[in-house]
Amino acid sequence: xxxxxxxxxxxxxxxxxxxxxxxxxxxxxxxxxxxxxxxxxxxxxxxxxxxxxxxxxxxxxxxxxxxxxxxxxxxxxxxxxxxxxxxxxxxxxxxxxxxxxxxxxxxxxxxxxxxxxxxxxxxxxxxxxxxxxxxxxxxxxxxxxxxxxxxxxxxxxxxxxxxxxxxxxxxxxxxxxxxxxxxxxxxxxxxxxxxxxxxxxxxxxxxxxxxxxxxxxxxx
Numbered sequence: 001x002x003x004x005x006x007x008x009x010x011x012x013x014x015x016x017x018x019x020x021x022x023x024x025x026x027x028x029x030x031x032x033x034x035x036x037x038x039x040x041x042x043x044x045x046x047x048x049x050x051x052x053x054x055x056x057x058x059x060x061x062x063x064x065x066x067x068x069x070x071x072x073x074x075x076x077x078x079x080x081x082x083x084x085x086x087x088x089x090x091x092x093x094x095x096x097x098x099x100x101x102x103x104x105x106x107x108x109x110x111x112x113x114x115x116x117x118x119x120x121x122x123x124x125x126x127x128x129x130x131x132x133x134x135x136x137x138x139x140x141x142x143x144x145x146x147x148x149x150x151x152x153x154x155x156x157x158x159x160x161x162x163x164x165x166x167x168x169x170x171x172x173x174x175x176x177x178x179x180x181x182x183x184x185x186x187x188x189x190x191x192x193x194x195x196x197x198x199x200x201x202x203x204x205x206x207x208x209x210x211x212x213x214x215x216x217x218x219x220x
Contacts, residue, residue, distance in 0.1 A: 025086040027079060030160070032093035035174065036069035037182050045107045046186040054117040055108075058126050060101040065093040068172040068179075071163060078166035089160045096174040098205045103174070106205050110180050111187050175205040 019026050035041045049055050072092050079085045098106075104118050121129065163171050172178050 027085055027087065028089040029076065029079075030089065030091045031067055031072050032091075033064060033066040034069045034072060035066045035094075035179065035182075039069070039182075041066060042107075042179065042182055043186075045104065046111060046183050049104070049107050049113065049116065050111055050186045054119050055104055056129060057101060057104055057118050057120045060099065060120050062100050063097060064100060064103065065097045066174050067092050067094040067163075068174075071168050071171040075163055075166040075168050078168070082166070090166065091158060091160045091162050093162070094174055095171050096205055098174070102205060106175060107183070110175075110183050113188075173205075 016028050019028070033041055071094070075090070075092055079088075079090055082088075101118075108116055108118070163169075
C-alpha cells in the first residue's frame, strides 16, 4: 500500500506517530479503499456511469487495490486474537490490482450499458469540477480525491502483515458477483433481472501485476 507519509496521507501518518508516542502498544490498521453494500466507492462510479451525460475519468492511470469491507472486518477481528498483534501495523488490500481507467470500463459492462463517453478530465477542469461537486451533500468527487494521485496498492515485500496472516485466505475480488450484486440497483430496470448470466457476460478485471509479468508491459 502507498506509504502513509506521502502527500494526501500526511495527516494519517502524523496521527499514527502521535498515537504510537502516547500508546506504543497500539495496533495500527491501514486499509485500502473499501467497497461493499451502500459504499461510497462503487456507488459513486456506478452513479456517474448511469446518470451523468458522460463519465468524468480522473487520475486514469492511478493503480487501486480496493478491499471488500467484510474481509477487512474479519481480519480486524482476527488481529484481536493474535498474541503479538499489539504494537503491530497491519495493511489490508484486495486481491485485484487495476487502474481507474480499467475499472471505469468494467463498471460500464457490469451495468450492462452501451458504449458511453468516458472522458479523461484535465487537471485544470478537475479542480473546478471537484470544487463545485464538493459543495453537494453527498459529493461524487471532492478536491481531496482529485489530489490523491498516488497508487493505492500494497507495496511489494511490505514488512507489515495483511489478510493472509489474519486468516483471510480468499478475499473477495472487486469484479466478483458480490460486487455486481451491489451495483444491480444502478442498472436500467429492464436489466436488473438478468444477473444469472453475469459471470459469462462480464470479463474479469485483468490483474495488473500478473499481466505485466506475462507480457512485459501494462495493458492500459
